[in-house]
Amino acid sequence: MRWLMGGQVYDVSTGSFRTADIGIAHGRIATVGSGARREHADDTIDATGLWLLPGLIDCHVHLTLPTDAGDPAASANRSDAAITLYAAGAAARTLHAGITTVRDVGGWNYVEMAVRDAVDSGSIPGPRMFLAGRLLSITTSTVEYYPGMYEVADGVDAVRAAARRQLAKGADLIKVMATGAMLSSETEDSRAIQFTLEELRAAVEIAHDNHKHVAAHCHALRGIENAVEAGVDSIEHCTFADDAVLRKMAAAGTTLVPTVCAGELLFRDPAAIASMPPHLLTRMAEFNDLHIDAIRRAHQLGVAIAMGTDAGTPGNHHGLNAEECVLLSLKAGLSPQESIRTATVNAARLLRQADHLGALDEGKHADIIGMCENPLDDITALTRVALVIKAGEVARDERGA
Ligand SMILES: [Zn+2]
Numbered sequence: 001m002r003w004l005m006g007g008q009v010y011d012v013s014t015g016s017f018r019t020a021d022i023g024i025a026h027g028r029i030a031t032v033g034s035g036a037r038r039e040h041a042d043d044t045i046d047a048t049g050l051w052l053l054p055g056l057i058d059c060h061v062h063l064t065l066p067t068d069a070g071d072p073a074a075s076a077n078r079s080d081a082a083i084t085l086y087a088a089g090a091a092a093r094t095l096h097a098g099i100t101t102v103r104d105v106g107g108w109n110y111v112e113m114a115v116r117d118a119v120d121s122g123s124i125p126g127p128r129m130f131l132a133g134r135l136l137s138i139t140t141s142t143v144e145y146y147p148g149m150y151e152v153a154d155g156v157d158a159v160r161a162a163a164r165r166q167l168a169k170g171a172d173l174i175k176v177m178a179t180g181a182m183l184s185s186e187t188e189d190s191r192a193i194q195f196t197l198e199e200l201r202a203a204v205e206i207a208h209d210n211h212k213h214v215a216a217h218c219h220a221l222r223g224i225e226n227a228v229e230a231g232v233d234s235i236e237h238c239t240f241a242d243d244a245v246l247r248k249m250a251a252a253g254t255t256l257v258p259t260v261c262a263g264e265l266l267f268r269d270p271a272a273i274a275s276m277p278p279h280l281l282t283r284m285a286e287f288n289d290l291h292i293d294a295i296r297r298a299h300q301l302g303v304a305i306a307m308g309t310d311a312g313t314p315g316n317h318h319g320l321n322a323e324e325c326v327l328l329s330l331k332a333g334l335s336p337q338e339s340i341r342t343a344t345v346n347a348a349r350l351l352r353q354a355d356h357l358g359a360l361d362e363g364k365h366a367d368i369i370g371m372c373e374n375p376l377d378d379i380t381a382l383t384r385v386a387l388v389i390k391a392g393e394v395a396r397d398e399r400g401a
Pocket of ligand 1: 060061062105106310
C-alpha cells in the first residue's frame with residue numbers, strides 16, 4: 001500500500017476540502033480518511049500543504065495536431081512518423097499539466113492509437129486516452145486541410161460503414177461533423193448544416209449498439225437541434241445555440257463541451273496569429289464573444305458541461321488544458337466548484353467512466369493532482385500543478401520546487 005499523507009482532499013460532491021490520507025493499492029484508491037498509520041506504509045508521499053483534486057479530464061483534444069502552425073494547409077502533408085513523435089510529446093505535456101485523461105475527437109491515420117498503446121504499456125508518459133479515430137464528415141473541401149483526420153461518408157449507409165470502420169480500428173467513441181467548421185477551408189461555412197438528421201441518427205445507432213458514445217461538432221443552430229434530436233451524447237462548441245435548444249439539451253441530458261480555449265488561447269499567441277490565413281483569423285475573432293455568451297447561457301439554463309479545450313488548434317497548446325477551467329469560471333460564470341466538476345465528474349459521466357474516474361473515492365483509479373494553492377480561492381491554481389499521480393504512479397513531482 002502507498003500512502004498520500006496529510007493533504008487537503010477534495011470531495012467533488014460537496015465541493016469542499018478536508019484533511020485526509022489516501023491509501024493506494026493496485027493503481028486504485030483503497031481508502032480515504034484519517035488513521036492511515038505511517039508504520040504500516042511501505043511507501044509514503046508527504047502531501048502536507050497540497051490541495052488534492054482528482055486528475056483532470058479533457059473531453060476535446062487533438063493530440064496529433066501541431067499548435068504552432070496557424071495554416072492547416074502547411075501541415076497537411078506531415079509524415080505519419082513525424083505526427084506520431086509529435087503526439088507522443090503532446091501526450092507527455094498533457095499528463096504533466098495534470099490532465100490524467102483525454103478524449104481525442106479526431107486523430108490522424110490512427111497513429112494516436114499506437115501512442116495510446118505505448119502509454120498503456122508504460123513505455124511513454126501520457127494520459128488515459130479515449131479515441132474517436134477519424135472523425136466522420138460529409139464530402140467537403142476541408143478534407144484537404146486534414147486528410148489524415150477526416151473519414152468522408154455521404155448517406156446513411158456510408159455513415160454506418162464509416163462508424164463501423166472506426167470501431168474496428170479500436171475507437172472508443174464516434175465523432176460526427178453536424179455543421180461546418182471554423183478552422184476550415186475558405187468556402188466552408190460554419191453556419192451550414194453538414195450531416196442530415198438521418199445520417200446523424202445512423203452514427204448514433206451504430207455507436208450506441210456497440211456501447212460507445214457520440215460527440216457532435218456543432219456551430220450552426222439547426223445542426224445543434226439535429227444532433228440533440230438524433231440522440232448524440234455531447235455537443236462540441238455549441239456556438240450559435242439559442243435558449244430553446246439549450247433547454248432541449250438540459251432536458252435530454254446532452255452534455256456540452258465548450259472549447260473556449262480555441263479562441264481565447266489563439267489570441268494570446270502572436271506567432272500562431274501571424275501564421276494564420278486571414279479567413280480563419282477573421283472567423284475566430286468574429287465569433288469568440290458570441291461563443292462564450294452561448295456557454296454562459298447554457299450553464300444558466302442547467303446544461304451539463306464537460307471540460308474540453310480543442311487543444312491542437314493554433315495557439316491552443318497541449319499542456320495548457322487547465323486554462324479551460326479558468327476561462328469557464330472567469331468568462332462564463334461558473335463557480336470554481338462548478339468549473340472543477342466539468343473536468344471531473346461531468347467528464348467521467350460523458351466518458352461512461354463514472355465508476356472509475358472523476359472523484360477521490362474508494363475504488364476509483366488513483367489519478368490525483370496536487371497544487372500549493374487552494375483552487376477555490378484562485379481557480380488559476382489549476383494551471384500550476386506540483387504533483388501528478390496517474391494510476392498510483394508519480395508522473396510529476398515538484399513539491400517544494
Ligand atoms: Zn476539435
